[in-house]
Amino acid sequence: KQEVTQIPAALSVPEGENLVLNCSFTDSAIYNLQWFRQDPGKGLTSLLLIQSSQREQTSGRLNASLDKSSGRSTLYIAASQPGDSATYLCAVYSGNTPLVFGKGTRLSVIA
Amino acid sequence: DTEVTQTPKHLVMGMTNKKSLKCEQHMGHRAMYWYKQKAKKPPELMFVYSYEKLSINESVPSRFSPECPNSSLLNLHLHALQPEDSALYLCASSIQDRSYEQYFGPGTRLTVT
Numbered sequence: 001k002q003e004v005t006q007i008p009a010a011l012s013v014p015e016g017e018n019l020v021l022n023c024s025f026t027d028s029a030i031y032n033l034q035w036f037r038q039d040p041g042k043g044l045t046s047l048l049l050i051q052s053s054q055r056e057q058t059s060g061r062l063n064a065s066l067d068k069s070s071g072r073s074t075l076y077i078a079a080s081q082p083g084d085s086a087t088y089l090c091a092v093y094s095g096n097t098p099l100v101f102g103k104g105t106r107l108s109v110i111a
Numbered sequence: 112d113t114e115v116t117q118t119p120k121h122l123v124m125g126m127t128n129k130k131s132l133k134c135e136q137h138m139g140h141r142a143m144y145w146y147k148q149k150a151k152k153p154p155e156l157m158f159v160y161s162y163e164k165l166s167i168n169e170s171v172p173s174r175f176s177p178e179c180p181n182s183s184l185l186n187l188h189l190h191a192l193q194p195e196d197s198a199l200y201l202c203a204s205s206i207q208d209r210s211y212e213q214y215f216g217p218g219t220r221l222t223v224t
Contacts, residue, residue, distance in 0.1 A: 031209070034212060034213065036215075041199070041218075041220065042217055042218065043115075043117075043201055043215040043216050043217040043218045044154070044201065044203075044215040045215070046212055046213065046214060046215070049212040089153060091153075093209060098144065098156065098159060098167070098205075098208065098209055098213070099156065099213065101153035101154055102153065103152070103153055104153060
């Protein structure tokens with residue numbers, strides 16, 4: 001059964017800092033991995049989708065990498081801003097259940 | 112249009128009420144999903160519809176009844192809910208079931224009294 005872990009559970013950084021969020025999964029036979037952002041009480045916003053054949057995806061200040069063989073993905077956020085404060089969720093698709101989510105990393109960017 | 116809409120935004124209902132949640136998308140997606148999310152937890156999959164047919168039911172109690180009248184619309188009918196069913200209910204869609212990027216709606220905050 002696929003399990004997804006996100007470390008750290010919470011992170012607080014000063015504005016302008018570059019940061020890395022980590023996601024690991026137990027079954028490396030995945031089809032894709034998706035990173036989401038969720039603001040309190042709101043729905044999920046898709047940030048990046050990486051297919052299993054890809055190594056990374058970029059969107060603006062965000063860069064997500066995937067190392068399928070080691071069961072890891074990272075989300076790199078450059079020059080963080082207070083507006084980046086949210087919970088970041090990693091989710092993988094690996095066969096039977098469309099998406100398996102990690103518990104998320106709660107990010108606070110302090111001005 | 113890359114938007115999934117959900118109504119209502121908030122819903123308070125008693126344990127004997129019957130109510131419905133509505134989800135709509137006009138992106139031509141043929142897969143639609145219902146998720147339940149409790150506070151500080153990740154979303155949990157409830158149902159998947161693929162081409163208007165129920166393809167996955169994650170052992171959800173029968174007091175939750177999904178319906179997909181057409182390819183753009185997904186309903187969740189609620190009856191005789193319990194207080195522990197209070198949660199954020201999220202709808203999502205994707206081009207097809209499995210292996211495609213999912214787009215989520217803003218959710219309905221449900222409180223059962």
